[in-house]
Each structure stands twice: as C-alpha cells, then as structure tokens.
Amino acid sequence: MSWLENAYQTRTCALQGYRIGCRGRLTLHHLISFGDAQGNDAIRELLEQNPPELTEWICEAHHTHERWAETKEAKRLLWRRKADEFGEAWMRYVVDSLPWKVAHPEFRWKALVGR
Numbered sequence: 001m002s003w004l005e006n007a008y009q010t011r012t013c014a015l016q017g018y019r020i021g022c023r024g025r026l027t028l029h030h031l032i033s034f035g036d037a038q039g040n041d042a043i044r045e046l047l048e049q050n051p052p053e054l055t056e057w058i059c060e061a062h063h064t065h066e067r068w069a070e071t072k073e074a075k076r077l078l079w080r081r082k083a084d085e086f087g088e089a090w091m092r093y094v095v096d097s098l099p100w101k102v103a104h105p106e107f108r109w110k111a112l113v114g115r
Helices: 003-007 041-048 060-065 072-086 088-096 109-113
Strands: 026-030 055-059
Touching (some): 026 060, 072 109
Antiparallel strands (some): 026 055
16 A cells, blocks of 8 residues: 555445445535524534534435435434544533534434434
C-alpha cells in the first residue's frame, strides 16, 4: 500500500444493508439537520464545522435519492453507531449539551436512541 492509501480511512455507507442497496458516492449527512436548527445560530455554526459526533457518511441512495436516512429507525441506527464509535457517555454529553434556545425533548439522547 502507498502512503496515500494509508492516509485516508476507507469509508462505507453507515446505512449499508438498511432497506435498500447502496448506490452512488458517499455524502456527509448531518444527524441533526440544518432545518432542525433553523433560527438557532449557535447550533447552525456548530453543524457547519461538521463535527464527527453529529455527522455520518451515507451513500446517495440512502441520503438524497430515497431519503431512507430520514426515517426514525435509520436515525436510531446512526445514533447507536455514534455511541459505538465515541462511547455512549460522550454522545449523551454532546447531544444533551447542545445550545438549543428552547428545550426540545425529541433531541435528548434518550429520545434519539429510543431508550
């Protein structure tokens, strides 16, 4: 392997095997959408930084073509994947400390992972 092949992590769709086959290139998906953060400049600025805790790589079929990534089940899969990657305690801290102007119970860690 060359240094270039070792420099970048090989990525696959985070929803590989979920409902449909993967197609297209990978795109960066925000687990909390910019629409959800509308009117909240602090969260929008945070999302613009593409933090790895709040983003995931998803193929075009799951992300933009058929929008399977927007289903509740897929979102739970993605949040659980983040808990596996970063640890549940860290993800709970990150999600529960987001600077919402108004408290959104649906954006608390327990609600996102369905516990």
